[in-house]
Amino acid sequence: MPLSLHAARHGTLRIAAHRGFSRHFPENTILAFQKGVDAGANESEIDLMLTRDDKIVVMHDRTLDRTTNGWGFVGDRDLDDVLALDAGAKFDPRFAGIRAPTLAEAVAWAKQTDTRLAIEMKERERADRLADVVIGTLRDMDAFNHVAISSFDHLDLRRVKEIEPRLQTEAILHHRPVDLINSMRSGGIDGVSLELNYFYRADAEALQEAGIAVRLSLPLPERIAKLWQSGRDPLPMIRRCVKDRLIDGLIGDDVDFLCMLSRSAAELEG
Numbered sequence: 615m616p617l618s619l620h621a622a623r624h625g626t627l628r629i630a631a632h633r634g635f636s637r638h639f640p641e642n643t644i645l646a647f648q649k650g651v652d653a654g655a656n657e658s659e660i661d662l663m664l665t666r667d668d669k670i671v672v673m674h675d676r677t678l679d680r681t682t683n684g685w686g687f688v689g690d691r692d693l694d695d696v697l698a699l700d701a702g703a704k705f706d707p708r709f710a711g712i713r714a715p716t717l718a719e720a721v722a723w724a725k726q727t728d729t730r731l732a733i734e735m736k737e738r739e740r741a742d743r744l745a746d747v748v749i750g751t752l753r754d755m756d757a758f759n760h761v762a763i764s765s766f767d768h769l770d771l772r773r774v775k776e777i778e779p780r781l782q783t784e785a786i787l788h789h790r791p792v793d794l795i796n797s798m799r800s801g802g803i804d805g806v807s808l809e810l811n812y813f814y815r816a817d818a819e820a821l822q823e824a825g826i827a828v829r830l831s832l833p834l835p836e837r838i839a840k841l842w843q844s845g846r847d848p849l850p851m852i853r854r855c856v857k858d859r860l861i862d863g864l865i866g867d868d869v870d871f872l873c874m875l876s877r878s879a880a881e882l883e884g
Contacts, residue, residue, distance in 0.1 A: 615722075615728065620826075629655045629863070630865035630867050631650025631654055631657070642673055642714060647660070650652075655729075657731070660720055661733060662717060664740050664743060666692050670717040670751065671717075672715045675688075678691070679730065680704070684696070701714045709760075722755070724760045724761070725760055730760055731761045745874070748774075749777055758778075758781060761763065762782040763784070764783070764786055771802075785803045794821070799800070806828060809831050828861050830863070831865050831866065833866070
């Protein structure tokens with residue numbers, strides 16, 4: 615079975631490949647998900663958008679332009695049109711011919727590999743419709759043990775929980791709420807994903823005490839290296855929090871870096 619959202623309670627750590635192993639492979643593709651697992655990840659973060667014909671495709675942007683050879687809004691194209699696009703060549707010509715997967719394909723991969731999916735709902739124009747189709751797909755595929763639903767919109771997460779209480783939800787935060795614990799409890803949130811700039815040990819302690827899982831989102835190692843070179847290295851604090859089981863998961867584009875950080879935390883004394 616995939617790791618629990620509250621993995622630290624069991625002495626383990628979730629390693630989430632952000633959009634798959636997106637540092638080295640085309641993001642949000644089955645190839646990127648598999649390469650993340652091959653490198654040591656036990657979870658893959660994916661993004662969902664809704665097509666014109668109410669189908670779900672795994673894609674981060676509202677538009678097709680950045681990651682495919684298409685153009686315009688995902689919501690203005692039918693699923694078959696999106697699946698016909700190349701989702702690999704813009705990343706690197708070596709990956710020409712790779713296409714974006716559907717949610718069902720990503721879930722089937724997760725079940726086959728016994729991996730958790732952190733499903734981020736990106737759709738804003740028809741957010742309620744996306745949630746309904748996601749929940750229907752997960753019910754049909756009996757996939758509740760393999761997924762958690764995340765979003766920046768915590769009202770969306772509350773609605774998901776009301777419709778399907780079996781689903782675990784993870785709130786993404788790019789800020790520090792005044793009353794973090796009660797804010798999460800009011801939405802029935804099971805876990806939070808915190809950015810490094812807004813991560814504090816005291817908050818992690820309070821969240822764990824409240825039974826809310828903690829995931830830390832990390833930038834690429836070269837960005838952290840700039841902090842280290844300026845005398846502000848955050849890694850010792852992160853390692854200690856991982857060692858003390860205050861962090862349930864790490865997420866980032868570079869799976870090798872996340873795994874290295876996990877190993878170095880386990881080697882700490884005490």
